[in-house]
Amino acid sequence: MQSWIPLIPDSASSVSWKVDALFFYLSGITLFFTLLISGTLIFFVIRYRRRTPYEIPRPVAGSHKLETVWTVIPFIIAMTIFMWGVFVFFEQYKPPTNAIEVYVVGKQWMWKLQHATGQREINELHVPVGRKVKLIMTSEDVIHDFFVPAFRTKADVVPGRYTTMWFEATKAGQYHLFCAEYCGMNHSGMTGSVIVMEPRDFDNWLSGNTGNMTPATAGQQLYQTLGCASCHGANGEGGRGPALTGTFGSQVSLANGGAVIADEAYLRESIINPQAKIVTGFGPIMPTFQGQVSEDQLMQLVAYIKSLHVGGQQTPVTAASPSPARAVTAPSPTRNAR
Amino acid sequence: MRPIESFELPSPSKVNYLNATYGLKSWLLTKDHKRIALLYLGSITFFFFVGGIYALMIRLELLTPQGDFLASTTYNKVFTQHGIIMVFFFLIPSIPATLGNFLIPMMIGAKDLAFPRINLLSWYIYLLGGIVTIYALLAGGVDTGWTFYTPFSTTFSNSYVVATGLGIFINGFSSILTGLNFIVTIHTMRAPGMTWFRMPLFIWSHYATSLIMILGTPVIAITVLLVAFERVAGVGIFNPKLGGDPILFQHMFWFYSHPAVYIMVLPGMGVISELIANFSRKNIFGYSFVAFSSLAIAVFGFLVWGHHMFVTPQSVYAGMIFSFLSFAVAIPSAIKVFNWTATLYKSSISYDTPMLYALGFIGLFTIGGMTGLFLAALAVDVHVSDTYFVVAHFHYIMVGGTLMAYLGGLHYWWPKITGRLYPEGWGRFSALVIFVGFNLTFLPQFVAGYLGMPRRYHAYPPEFQVFNVLSTAGASILGFGMLIPAIYFVWSMRYGRHAEANPWHLPGLEWRTQSPPPTENFETTPIVTWDAYEFAPPEETEVVGTLRGEYDRA
Amino acid sequence: MIESHAATPEIHGHPALQHHFENMEQQREAGTLGMWIFLVTEIMFFGGMFLAYTLYRTLYPEAFASASNHLDITLGAVNTGVLILSSFTMAMAVYFTQIPASAVS
Numbered sequence: 003m004q005s006w007i008p009l010i011p012d013s014a015s016s017v018s019w020k021v022d023a024l025f026f027y028l029s030g031i032t033l034f035f036t037l038l039i040s041g042t043l044i045f046f047v048i049r050y051r052r053r054t055p056y057e058i059p060r061p062v063a064g065s066h067k068l069e070t071v072w073t074v075i076p077f078i079i080a081m082t083i084f085m086w087g088v089f090v091f092f093e094q095y096k097p098p099t100n101a102i103e104v105y106v107v108g109k110q111w112m113w114k115l116q117h118a119t120g121q122r123e124i125n126e127l128h129v130p131v132g133r134k135v136k137l138i139m140t141s142e143d144v145i146h147d148f149f150v151p152a153f154r155t156k157a158d159v160v161p162g163r164y165t166t167m168w169f170e171a172t173k174a175g176q177y178h179l180f181c182a183e184y185c186g187m188n189h190s191g192m193t194g195s196v197i198v199m200e201p202r203d204f205d206n207w208l209s210g211n212t213g214n215m216t217p218a219t220a221g222q223q224l225y226q227t228l229g230c231a232s233c234h235g236a237n238g239e240g241g242r243g244p245a246l247t248g249t250f251g252s253q254v255s256l257a258n259g260g261a262v263i264a265d266e267a268y269l270r271e272s273i274i275n276p277q278a279k280i281v282t283g284f285g286p287i288m289p290t291f292q293g294q295v296s297e298d299q300l301m302q303l304v305a306y307i308k309s310l311h312v313g314g315q316q317t318p319v320t321a322a323s324p325s326p327a328r329a330v331t332a333p334s335p336t337r338n339a340r
Numbered sequence: 341m342r343p344i345e346s347f348e349l350p351s352p353s354k355v356n357y358l359n360a361t362y363g364l365k366s367w368l369l370t371k372d373h374k375r376i377a378l379l380y381l382g383s384i385t386f387f388f389f390v391g392g393i394y395a396l397m398i399r400l401e402l403l404t405p406q407g408d409f410l411a412s413t414t415y416n417k418v419f420t421q422h423g424i425i426m427v428f429f430f431l432i433p434s435i436p437a438t439l440g441n442f443l444i445p446m447m448i449g450a451k452d453l454a455f456p457r458i459n460l461l462s463w464y465i466y467l468l469g470g471i472v473t474i475y476a477l478l479a480g481g482v483d484t485g486w487t488f489y490t491p492f493s494t495t496f497s498n499s500y501v502v503a504t505g506l507g508i509f510i511n512g513f514s515s516i517l518t519g520l521n522f523i524v525t526i527h528t529m530r531a532p533g534m535t536w537f538r539m540p541l542f543i544w545s546h547y548a549t550s551l552i553m554i555l556g557t558p559v560i561a562i563t564v565l566l567v568a569f570e571r572v573a574g575v576g577i578f579n580p581k582l583g584g585d586p587i588l589f590q591h592m593f594w595f596y597s598h599p600a601v602y603i604m605v606l607p608g609m610g611v612i613s614e615l616i617a618n619f620s621r622k623n624i625f626g627y628s629f630v631a632f633s634s635l636a637i638a639v640f641g642f643l644v645w646g647h648h649m650f651v652t653p654q655s656v657y658a659g660m661i662f663s664f665l666s667f668a669v670a671i672p673s674a675i676k677v678f679n680w681t682a683t684l685y686k687s688s689i690s691y692d693t694p695m696l697y698a699l700g701f702i703g704l705f706t707i708g709g710m711t712g713l714f715l716a717a718l719a720v721d722v723h724v725s726d727t728y729f730v731v732a733h734f735h736y737i738m739v740g741g742t743l744m745a746y747l748g749g750l751h752y753w754w755p756k757i758t759g760r761l762y763p764e765g766w767g768r769f770s771a772l773v774i775f776v777g778f779n780l781t782f783l784p785q786f787v788a789g790y791l792g793m794p795r796r797y798h799a800y801p802p803e804f805q806v807f808n809v810l811s812t813a814g815a816s817i818l819g820f821g822m823l824i825p826a827i828y829f830v831w832s833m834r835y836g837r838h839a840e841a842n843p844w845h846l847p848g849l850e851w852r853t854q855s856p857p858p859t860e861n862f863e864t865t866p867i868v869t870w871d872a873y874e875f876a877p878p879e880e881t882e883v884v885g886t887l888r889g890e891y892d893r894a
Numbered sequence: 895m896i897e898s899h900a901a902t903p904e905i906h907g908h909p910a911l912q913h914h915f916e917n918m919e920q921q922r923e924a925g926t927l928g929m930w931i932f933l934v935t936e937i938m939f940f941g942g943m944f945l946a947y948t949l950y951r952t953l954y955p956e957a958f959a960s961a962s963n964h965l966d967i968t969l970g971a972v973n974t975g976v977l978i979l980s981s982f983t984m985a986m987a988v989y990f991t992q993i994p995a996s997a998v999s
Contacts, residue, residue, distance in 0.1 A: 032710035046684040064626030090719030151792025162580020190797035452914035558939035
């Protein structure tokens with residue numbers, strides 16, 4: 003612990019200094035206006051104090067010129083903050099391409115995380131410096147919120163759907179992980195740490211934990227045991243149901259005339275509520291799997307379907323072996339496509 | 341001749357609304373808006389102290405980083421109940437139901453509100469809602485946070501959610517009926533000559549508040565009803581496991597609860613307009629700008645609820661629009677602050693207690709409003725939402741704004757309400773203590789919040805302790821400061837010096853009748869021939885920018 | 895409504911005039927406006943429920959369609975008829991209280 007009291011948290015991600023810059027801009031404006039208003043007030047209160055009990059000052063008519071000035075100037079300042087905020091926000095939430103993917107399941111009152119290479123962690127997340135990390139998150143029960151102050155980012159973790167967030171750590175170290183959305187009895191205990199490592203250390207860490215199947219492999223087994231293969235084909239090539247190979251990240255045209263980008267949220271919805279978005283040319287014959295698969299298993303199934311692309315299964319991304327860019331190429335920053 | 345001395349004050353009569361009739365029944369069945377205001381004053385004060393005790397428990401718990409004073413389940417109930425009591429049973433009714441109820445008819449020259457029986461009914465509804473809520477708290481309490489976020493509230497919480505929800509549902513109708521009564525009264529009951537632009541700004545801000553009450557409150561009522569429905573009957577409305585959508589709840593909740601912030605602060609702004617003008621003996625600079633800014637806030641206030649949801653899976657484009665509108669709604673508030681400040685220019689400022697509260701309000705509201713911009717700015721909100729930064733921000737608005745205005749207004753109209761004077765020295769002293777205590781409580785929370793301390797945490801990492809210790813120290817000073825007015829107000833009702841009809845020497849209609857007023861407010865219906873805050877004849881009005889030398893009337 | 899300080903007919907003129915109104919016109923105006931505002935609050939109240947209904951109807955059209963097959967058309971029609979008729983009789987009752995008795999016959 004430092005001998006002085008810190009006023010801003012550790013800055014350890016690629017966006018944190020951008021948020022701080024806007025924060026300092028806002029703090030400067032706040033300080034300026036607070037001093038301006040309170041200084042003027044104090045000056046007036048002393049200068050125009052009541053000197054005799056019965057004095058009556060002359061009334062003053064309002065001045066539209068002055069009022070326009072102090073309407074327009076604050077508005078212009080507000081718009082600079084607004085534009086700046088939007089600019090950084092879009093960067094905070096634009097899904098990155100070619101990122102390490104980590105699956106996160108929140109439950110009362112713990113974080114369960116699984117890397118694409120299979121390593122599981124609880125209340126801890128190991129990530130390398132200098133690589134974009136994308137979290138695909140859901141909750142088993144109530145709303146949680148994944149908050150890493152040092153990265154200046156957070157996102158709600160909502161039951162019944164996937165939300166995503168990303169960050170790129172810039173400084174090795176151990177940082178707080180908080181649940182920021184009140185989730186019940188042990189909310190303040192739903193904390194942990196994000197451990198940022200140098201890439202080589204991270205790869206060592208990854209290779210030192212090989213007890214688990216990758217989510218995609220586990221998903222493949224589920225795919226067989228749940229009988230998905232009977233309609234979608236033994237390897238996702240399709241049949242009575244639409245083909246799954248190459249689906250992820252592509253545009254799917256729907257029976258109702260619409261179209262949707264097949265992201266994680268879409269795949270999840272199609273397993274849980276298959277009637278919601280039916281692919282053109284197929285009937286509404288798929289039963290729901292709601293209640294039959296846990297959130298962990300759903301994520302494994304999604305990971306398997308994501309791994310199915312033309313030319314075989316894809317190897318998971320690690321720090322040392324960046325895969326060719328193939329991830330979602332969403333045309334716009336969306337993080338909640340249903 | 342000075343207008344403030346020229347009133348023909350009615351010959352002092354021994355009979356007033358307080359002693360016109362006697363007995364408990366004459367109070368419990370009264371249709372007099374002034375007595376109903378006092379009924380509200382009593383019950384609201386009770387709820388304020390209940391909420392205040394919860395606040396002190398929160399601050400005691402957070403003195404140390406380990407959760408050692410309260411168990412986590414208890415702590416969760418304590419902050420939930422602090423929020424529910426303070427928001428629904430203190431802040432929302434505080435100024436409208438007491439000062440508004442007492443003064444709206446008096447300020448527009450009416451004998452009563454348009455619907456006196458509905459007015460009494462709304463107090464009973466408030467009381468019933470309060471009793472149901474207190475029952476829920478005593479039976480076991482509620483631990484969902486005052487926001488009742490689903491699916492925690494509908495499925496996972498094991499506390500008295502339905503009973504508390506019922507209390508809030510019932511209480512909502514009290515608010516709706518009060519708003520309805522105010523709007524009809526302001527439209528139809530104004531005295532001859534009391535045109536819209538002669539009304540005091542207090543009336544304008546209550547008109548805007550009432551609009552929000554009638555348009556917003558029904559939505560929260562149906563929302564808590566749906567929560568109870570899902571919880572009791574298991575119908576999937578908000579729980580995704582049952583096919584519902586938890587984010588829909590947040591949309592419906594904030595559609596009311598953001599405008600509710602303006603229900604809480606707009607009446608406060610109305611009080612401040614009165615205090616600033618009357619204690620500087622000056623007409624409000626840009627009266628119509630201030631009047632219309634209240635309406636603008638009421639309208640824009642309904643369009644910004646999504647800024648509570650920037651980190652939920654709400655579309656980023658929706659976030660962008662809500663961010664823009666949130667910056668837009670800040671402008672009318674800024675106009676008010678500048679116009680109040682400009683009013684003081686070349687005025688005659690007294691240092692009486694109400695004015696101290698008004699000056700404190702402007703400073704604290706400026707900080708509260710400016711920190712609101714941090715939360716409206718998308719990128720910064722992502723970092724600070726759900727942290728102590730948010731907690732500090734809304735306490736600056738709710739306590740630094742609404743509560744300061746409420747206390748200021750209570751001191752200002754106390755001689756009219758009770759016919760007694762409060763001790764001025766103690767008043768100034770406690771205003772100062774409250775101001776210092778408040779800032780010490782909540783300024784450190786901005787820093788703790790930016791450092792990342794999440795709200796609603798029962799235990800926290802030790803590096804945040806220094807800010808929490810400061811905050812708890814401030815809360816003790818604040819709590820002590822609150823006790824002083826509680827004591828001397830009660831004391832003054834019996835032992836205070838008798839107040840004359842117009843102790844502050846002001847032109848407003850409410851001061852042109854005896855203190856305390858007669859049941860019918862005025863002996864004869866007044867005919868209004870002057871503008872609000874008309875201390876000097878209008879022909880002496882100075883146009884800013886053409887300095888013709890300082891005019892000395894003394 | 896009569897109470898200690900209530901209307902004194904010599905001054906205010908009309909026996910139905912309540913003490914705090916100046917004249918019958920003002921009293922009627924207040925009542926009408928109050929009722930309209932009350933209707934606005936009702937719209938907001940049920941508006942919230944209809945919003946939720948619309949949302950789920952769009953999300954789960956099949957479920958709503960199959961549920962509607964269970965509706966009893968006769969019962970529903972009777973219910974609707976009763977509701978509309980009761981509104982009509984209420985409206986007529988209010989209307990006839992407001993016009994002088996001589997105009998009715």
